[in-house]
Amino acid sequence: VMDGAISTRERDQARADFSQAQAEVQQAGAQESIAREELRTVDVGREGLEAQVRVAQAKLRAAQIDLNHTVIQAPEDGVLGEVGVRLGQFVTHGTQLMSVVPADHWIVANYKEAQTKAIAPGQTATLRIDALGGATLKGHVERLSPATGSEFAVLKPDNATGNFVKVPQRIGVRISVDPDQPFESSLRPGMSVEVDVDTRHR
Known part of the structure; x- marks a missing residue:
């Protein structure tokens, strides 16, 4: 048990x-x-x-x-000019490094205001360039300046003296150079040009 x-x-x-x-x-x-x-x-x-x-x-x-x-990228294609910077140089914002000449060519002809009466966009123009031995190129009127050159001047003329003399004002006429022409690639900014605008057609 x-x-x-x-x-x-x-x-x-x-x-x-x-x-x-x-x-x-x-x-x-x-x-x-x-x-x-x-x-x-x-x-x-x-x-x-x-x-x-x-x-x-x-x-x-x-x-x-x-x-x-x-x-640093250029805003558009072109040819460099006045290169003021060297390899290895330190630069800051606002420093001008170089100038870029765009590939497009145009002429600004400063006509007297009375001469622009018959000028209109689209008219053909003949361009004679002194630096190219008087060679001629063809172009077209693009547009006329919205104001005279004196309005864009830093110091505007003051006629408040009362001795007002009427001086013909200049109006800029922008003329584009037609492409695919001889000597077109030889154009440089600042060249002297004689311009004839065909005003028979508006």
Whole structure:
């Protein structure tokens, strides 16, 4: 008949097993805490690395902007003139580096105001260029200036003294040079040109 009694050795073994099980539970709890701390450390480290990546990307964008600013592009195609900068020179905003002469050619003829009565856009013009030995080119009137040259002057004439003398004003007439002509490529800004406009057709 079993009455639930056990030997002292079995009791001691059971107590030892219980104590060992409690120790293992505590150890497992400690390992869980360590794992949680390591996980938080990993999260913090990941956030730090992500912050470093964002900083590096910002530095890359700033470096790309600086690199883009080292390339100076002309607003249009043309030929360089009056190059006032040398290789390796440091420049700042507003510094004139060079002049660009565009590929398009046109003439501005300053006619007296009375002479512009019959001039209209589209009329043909004959151009004689002194620097080309009197060679002639053909062109067309593009437009007339919206005001006389004196209106665009820095110091405008003042006739408030009462000694008014009528002086014929000059009106600029822009004439485009027709393409594909001999000597067209030899034109340079500032050349002297004699212009005849055919005013028979408006």
